[in-house]
């Protein structure tokens with residue numbers, strides 16, 4: 609077990625292959641790349657037109673021979689060929705940007721807790737095909753807990769809640785192992801979907817992906833705070849023409865609440881399934897929220913109201929194993 613833990617740090621590259629974002633960490637340097645998990649491909653020539661944030665900007669705006677794809681679904685690869693292409697470009701970009709060329713790097717990559725053997729095998733294959741010499745997999749909450757410097761190697765209950773684009777994972781870690789956990793196939797992207805259906809029903813307009821993301825980031829919250837509203841444009845479902853409406857924070861919250869409550873219940877259930885001694889530690893030390901969803905305003909209050917946990921720490925940046933400098 610301990611060998612496994614120390615083995616984590618002997619790798620060259622930490623790869624956080626998320627549903628929404630890819631992040632690459634280099635040993636001794638920390639985060640060197642953070643881009644959307646999106647790629648744009650010209651299907652006529654099979655050439656890559658763009659990857660990352662620039663590909664994301666093209667989404668919904670390209671002619672039919674260009675495919676803009678996000679090849680991961682709830683943290684799992686859904687399109688192998690495309691993921692391999694994307695990873696190759698990512699490694700090339702890291703090489704170019706950092707002037708660090710690691711021929712055939714040893715890679716450590718994060719996976720959902722409940723990943724199947726088949727899914728593990730395909731991820732390993734893809735990373736190897738993209739040029740790695742060796743791939744080591746680690747559960748996402750474990751990677752986040754290490755990055756957040758939780759004392760996971762001690763016999764202490766460490767509660768981490770990792771909220772990504774397609775997955776929400778809750779885990780209690782002690783002695784380098786996951787003691788109790790819950791993994792939900794919901795995340796920031798499902799929040800967007802819920803807001804889109806809410807606005808369609810309430811206002812009769814259809815929002816685009818960029819608009820709903822902006823709306824969520826600007827006025828989305830999990831707990832009532834100061835009133836806010838925002839003008840948004842969508843396509844009127846009746847006339848088919850653009851229409852502007854004003855939506856407020858309370859409405860966005862209402863749209864997101866069923867999913868937010870599901871996440872809070874998952875935290876509750878995980879604590880309930882944890883041995884009492886470790887629960888005592890958790891109540892003493894609090895929990896850590898990580899991933900993009902940790903930034904949802906008021907989420908700490910919503911959790912506190914249900915669970916009565918003394919304090920919640922945020923890791924606003926997505927941390928990963930190599931976020932900190934690690935000595936050999």
Ligand SMILES: Nc1ncnc2c1ncn2[C@@H]1O[C@H](COP(=O)(O)OP(=O)(O)O)[C@@H](O)[C@H]1O
Nearest residue numbers: 626627628629772773796797899900901903904
């Ligand atoms: N301020 C914010 N408020 C609400 N959601 C946010 C905020 N910032 C980022 N997110 C959401 O976090 C998700 C991405 O989180 P991330 O941890 O990068 O995902 P993954 O690791 O699964 O790719 C996206 O769905 C994004 O909309």
Ligand SMILES: [Mg+2]
Nearest residue numbers: 626772899926
């Ligand atoms: Mg993440």
